Amino acid sequence: MTFGFAPSAATSITGPTGSANRLARMLELDEWAAAGIPLLRNPREVVSGLHSRHRPAPGTAVVAVLDHEERLAASASFVPREAPVDGWEFRNALLAHLRRVIPHDLRRRTPIRTAVLLYCREGDERWTEEDGAWMWGLRDACTLHGLRCGAYITLTRGGWQVLGEGRGGRRPNSMSPPADLSETVIDAVSSPVRGGGVAVEALRRTAAR
Numbered sequence: 451m452t453f454g455f456a457p458s459a460a461t462s463i464t465g466p467t468g469s470a471n472r473l474a475r476m477l478e479l480d481e482w483a484a485a486g487i488p489l490l491r492n493p494r495e496v497v498s499g500l501h502s503r504h505r506p507a508p509g510t511a512v513v514a515v516l517d518h519e520e521r522l523a524a525s526a527s528f529v530p531r532e533a534p535v536d537g538w539e540f541r542n543a544l545l546a547h548l549r550r551v552i553p554h555d556l557r558r559r560t561p562i563r564t565a566v567l568l569y570c571r572e573g574d575e576r577w578t579e580e581d582g583a584w585m586w587g588l589r590d591a592c593t594l595h596g597l598r599c600g601a602y603i604t605l606t607r608g609g610w611q612v613l614g615e616g617r618g619g620r621r622p623n624s625m626s627p628p629a630d631l632s633e634t635v636i637d638a639v640s641s642p643v644r645g646g647g648v649a650v651e652a653l654r655r656t657a658a659r
Contacts, residue, residue, distance in 0.1 A: 475537030476582030483614035490601050491520055493617055497603060497610045501622040502629050506570035513544050515552050516564045524551040535580045540587030548595045555596030565592050566600035570624050575604055575611035
């Protein structure tokens with residue numbers, strides 16, 4: 451896997467004021483890496499499970515909530531509306547979908563559930579300004595929903611990558627067929643929502659390893 455920075459094809463920022471505001475609503479890769487994001491014990495399992503459930507195409511975001519044992523509590527996929535890359539817009543979209551699939555934990559003193567974001571996009575695994583805006587949006591949405599901010603994962607033609615950690619793999623990728631869902635989860639219940647998909651899972655781990 452290669453590391454570095456790449457321009458975002460989705461970035462469309464015009465005007466000095468709009469540019470400054472939007473750039474303030476994104477996180478650089480080093481800021482994200484230093485933010486104390488909890489490590490996933492088995493990122494490949496998380497990525498494969500979300501890929502099987504939601505079958506994301508490029509441009510699709512999948513937000514998932516994990517319990518304290520890293521079991522999937524809820525997830526939702528959606529395609530954000532076409533707009534200039536802005537962490538504020540991404541935050542609002544993530545928060546709206548979190549509210550649809552799982553109650554908030556704002557009454558808890560300490561978050562016990564963690565939200566992670568898988569974003570399927572074009573390009574390679576290098577950080578882009580679009581990724582930085584998603585990171586800002588995820589962090590803010592988690593705060594407003596009483597969740598711990600978890601990993602940000604990209605899914606591209608080359609594979610998947612947990613940004614800020616250096617962990618990744620070649621499969622699944624944005625072109626690979628999803629694995630059979632029965633291989634990764636049991637007792638799954640799913641229901642459609644306009645503009646994306648939702649899956650609420652029984653909090654049990656598959657026995658097959």
